Amino acid sequence: MSGKGHGGTPFVPMTLACLLATAAMGWMAISVVPPNKGEAPLALRLILNPMCRAILGLAIAACIYALLELRGSLMDVGGRLGILSWSSGRTEAAITGEHWRVHQEQRLAPLSYAVFALPLLGFIGTVIGISGAIGDLGAMFEAEDRGQALAAVLGELRFAFDTTFAGLAGVLPVALGLLIIRNVNAQLGAQMADVP
Numbered sequence: 001m002s003g004k005g006h007g008g009t010p011f012v013p014m015t016l017a018c019l020l021a022t023a024a025m026g027w028m029a030i031s032v033v034p035p036n037k038g039e040a041p042l043a044l045r046l047i048l049n050p051m052c053r054a055i056l057g058l059a060i061a062a063c064i065y066a067l068l069e070l071r072g073s074l075m076d077v078g079g080r081l082g083i084l085s086w087s088s089g090r091t092e093a094a095i096t097g098e099h100w101r102v103h104q105e106q107r108l109a110p111l112s113y114a115v116f117a118l119p120l121l122g123f124i125g126t127v128i129g130i131s132g133a134i135g136d137l138g139a140m141f142e143a144e145d146r147g148q149a150l151a152a153v154l155g156e157l158r159f160a161f162d163t164t165f166a167g168l169a170g171v172l173p174v175a176l177g178l179l180i181i182r183n184v185n186a187q188l189g190a191q192m193a194d195v196p
Helices: 011-032 042-048 050-081 097-142 146-194
Strands: none
Touching: 042 050, 042 146, 050 097, 050 146, 097 146
């Protein structure tokens, strides 16, 4: 597949390289946070935290949607513009520039929502964790075993900060995918305007 667009930029290899680089940076950020003595590493804590699993699941689903949407954008117009060697067979459909822009914004709405929702889910987890920690704080002063009570409070705070981290880290590749797709769609729209 050539995948060359306006200015000779290879869309698909560039997108895959950016998404892989983002995933590698995220994994390195998780891996370099050293666990305290006797604690699980951050990656394991995120996997064991149900709120983090939901956030990371949404981020992965949004990244897959972004890749499929990029492929769909290229397939919709690719055959008509001659930028793909494997045409989708939809070249006979007449697509106007304005129709293309409206259609693409509708198709990108789930990604825009994910970019908005991921950090908010992280902050909701933060509120839940801090609320639990504050609730356990009174019990800490009344408990005879203050070490166990303090561990419960710190566990709630860890939950809060882990969900914030998951929400903010999860939005990075989704936002990058959305940015790349919008750029590709703008270039394809400009090329469509040039094609009779």
